[in-house]
Amino acid sequence: MLQGIYLDDWSTEYPALGSPNCMALFQLPQLSCLSFRFTIFIEQGYTVKKVIIVGGGLSGLVAANILACDTISCTVIEKKEYPFHRVCGEYISNETVPFLKSLDLYPELFAPAQIKRFQLTSVNGKSAGLPLGLGGFGISRFSFDHFLYQRAESKGVEFLLNTEVESVQFSDDSFIASAGQKPLAADIIIGSFGKRSKLDLTLNRGFIHRRSPYVGVKYHIRTNHPSDLIALHNFEDGYCGISNIEDGKNCLCYLSHRNNLKKFGDIKSMEENVLFKNPFLKTIFSEADFLFEKPETINEISFETKFSVENHILMCGDAAGMITPLCGNGMAMAIHSAKIASELIVQFCKGKISREILEKSYSQKWKSQFARRLWAGRQIQKLFGSVRASDFTVNLAEHVKPLARFLISKTHGSPF
Numbered sequence: 529m530l531q532g533i534y535l536d537d538w539s540t541e542y543p544a545l546g547s548p549n550c551m552a553l554f555q556l557p558q559l560s561c562l563s564f565r566f567t568i569f570i571e572q573g574y575t576v577k578k579v580i581i582v583g584g585g586l587s588g589l590v591a592a593n594i595l596a597c598d599t600i601s602c603t604v605i606e607k608k609e610y611p612f613h614r615v616c617g618e619y620i621s622n623e624t625v626p627f628l629k630s631l632d633l634y635p636e637l638f639a640p641a642q643i644k645r646f647q648l649t650s651v652n653g654k655s656a657g658l659p660l661g662l663g664g665f666g667i668s669r670f671s672f673d674h675f676l677y678q679r680a681e682s683k684g685v686e687f688l689l690n691t692e693v694e695s696v697q698f699s700d701d702s703f704i705a706s707a708g709q710k711p712l713a714a715d716i717i718i719g720s721f722g723k724r725s726k727l728d729l730t731l732n733r734g735f736i737h738r739r740s741p742y743v744g745v746k747y748h749i750r751t752n753h754p755s756d757l758i759a760l761h762n763f764e765d766g767y768c769g770i771s772n773i774e775d776g777k778n779c780l781c782y783l784s785h786r787n788n789l790k791k792f793g794d795i796k797s798m799e800e801n802v803l804f805k806n807p808f809l810k811t812i813f814s815e816a817d818f819l820f821e822k823p824e825t826i827n828e829i830s831f832e833t834k835f836s837v838e839n840h841i842l843m844c845g846d847a848a849g850m851i852t853p854l855c856g857n858g859m860a861m862a863i864h865s866a867k868i869a870s871e872l873i874v875q876f877c878k879g880k881i882s883r884e885i886l887e888k889s890y891s892q893k894w895k896s897q898f899a900r901r902l903w904a905g906r907q908i909q910k911l912f913g914s915v916r917a918s919d920f921t922v923n924l925a926e927h928v929k930p931l932a933r934f935l936i937s938k939t940h941g942s943p944f
Contacts, residue, residue: 578602579873580705580714582693582727585614586669587845587862588720589676593631594870596683600877603714604685605707607692611674614722615744615826617769617853618669618779619643619758621860622662623943627867635675641666641772646936647759648925650918653807656926660758661937664856666773668748693721695730698840701883716873719843720866723829723850731839735832742829743789744853746781751816753778760854761812762918763803764788767854770812777819780812783829783853785913795823831906836894837887842869848894852905854912855939861898864944868893897941904938 579595581588584606595602628634644663649655681687693707696717705712721727728736753759758771768782784798792798804810829850836848845862869890876886911921925932 578714578877579716579718580605580703580712581718581720582696582705582841583719583721583725583847584608584610584673584677584687584689585720585722585845585862586673586676586859587847587866588718589673589680590633590863590866591718591720591844591870591873592680592685593633593676593683594867595873596680596685597631598874598877600874602685603688603712604680605688605691605693605705605712607690609689610677611670613746613748613820613824614669614673615746615781615824616669616779616859617771617781617856618773619664619666619769619771619856619859620863621664621857621940623941624860624863625665626943627863633676633679635667635672635774638667638671638675638774640774641755643758643771644756645754645758647757648922649759649761649806649808650922651762651764651806651915652919654919654922655808656922656932658925658929658932658936661933662940662943664758664860666758666771666779668773668777668779671774693727696727696839696841703840715877717841718866718869718873719838719841719847720845720862721847723826723846725847728847731841733834733838735830735834738830738832740828740830740832741786742831743784743786744781744826744829745784745795746779746824748773748819749778749780749812749816750776750819751778751812753812758856759808760912761806761808762912762914762921763806763809764915765913766802767912768803768806768809769853769856778816780816781853786827795825831902831909833902836865836891840883840887842873842887842890844869849898849902851898851902851939852909854909855901855905857901857905857939857941860941861901864897864941865894867944868897901939901941904935908935908939 578600579602581592581604584604588604592602592604643666644660646658646660691708693705695706697704703714703717755772761768765788766784770778770780773779788798788802792801831850831852834849836843844865851858872886872890875881911917
């Protein structure tokens with residue numbers, strides 16, 4: 529009988545399906561309405577999963593680990609294969625350490641760099657230093673993401689690698705995700721697909737239709753850089769961060785306005801004509817051993833406001849909103865947002881809260897934790913990327929240290 533049921537025909541052919549009386553109607557005392565719908569999905573060739581996580585970045589991997597600890601079935605769909613590099617500053621605030629250690633997700637075996645000091649330089653090479661309050665640790669996404677992937681896989685999380693989600697539809701209190709040859713059905717979908725994705729287009733998210741002028745570039749290098757220092761070096765219409773990661777390597781990552789690249793035609797020429805005007809950057813680029821054949825790059829980085837819930841999808845990490853890189857809090861926010869979303873999803877899957885409360889609670893908690901940080905980051909970024917602004921900011925950091933520390937604190941959270 530079930531083979532004749534089509535998804536689009538539920539309301540017509542079975543008007544009671546999904547209602548509180550559906551179990552009585554079908555005389556299935558041990559089967560929930562949602563389970564009954566998923567039985568129909570299986571008959572129609574859909575693969576059923578409790579939670580689907582679209583994107584296996586930091587927030588997606590952390591969410592998978594949390595859900596697995598509560599025996600919530602989940603599948604992570606990632607378009608690449610681990611391990612791989614991502615454009616990222618690769619600094620994680622120590623606000624995350626208690627949480628990571630509580631789930632055995634702190635990457636102790638990699639001996640990540642312990643970072644306690646901050647250096648800021650202007651376009652013309654003026655410099656100021658500050659102690660970091662909580663501080664942080666440095667580890668590459670290549671290593672950390674792979675570590676989290678292995679942890680999740682050992683807990684039974686399913687991964688669909690080299691697979692991209694093309695579309696997501698929500699109907700009758702369930703999701704259908706189109707990915708690969710067979711569509712997938714789920715109760716919940718977490719969107720952790722990063723800064724920009726094809727799915728942003730199919731979901732018609734507002735920010736994706738407005739061009740962003742920012743380009744991100746990342747290298748791994750070896751150079752003589754203090755292991756406890758993260759430095760932020762200004763150049764015209766951009767800034768570059770450097771800090772240590774595992775194995776004595778350094779992450780060198782910068783954000784530039786696309787006009788710099790357009791003016792000089794290629795990355796190498798742009799670096800020589802723009803970044804090298806800061807003497808600190810010229811020294812780094814001239815003396816370092818570059819470990820990549822070519823840099824990791826990303827275009828159209830947007831810092832616009834996004835929604836944390838779109839089409840009933842819970843957005844995590846950069847998919848929910850990206851903090852300006854100069855703040856050094858993006859990875860911590862990704863981890864924290866995954867924690868907030870996953871803990872609420874566990875309550876939903878155990879029948880303790882409704883979908884409406886799940887979505888409302890997540891939106892409220894996300895806004896409470898991160899909205900002010902994102903706003904502060906956008907304002908502080910205005911003090912970077914020009915001779916005059918960067919000189920002012922360096923003088924502020926050097927001579928009004930309490931105010932500088934206050935500004936830094938506004939972009940970070942408390943330990944969780």
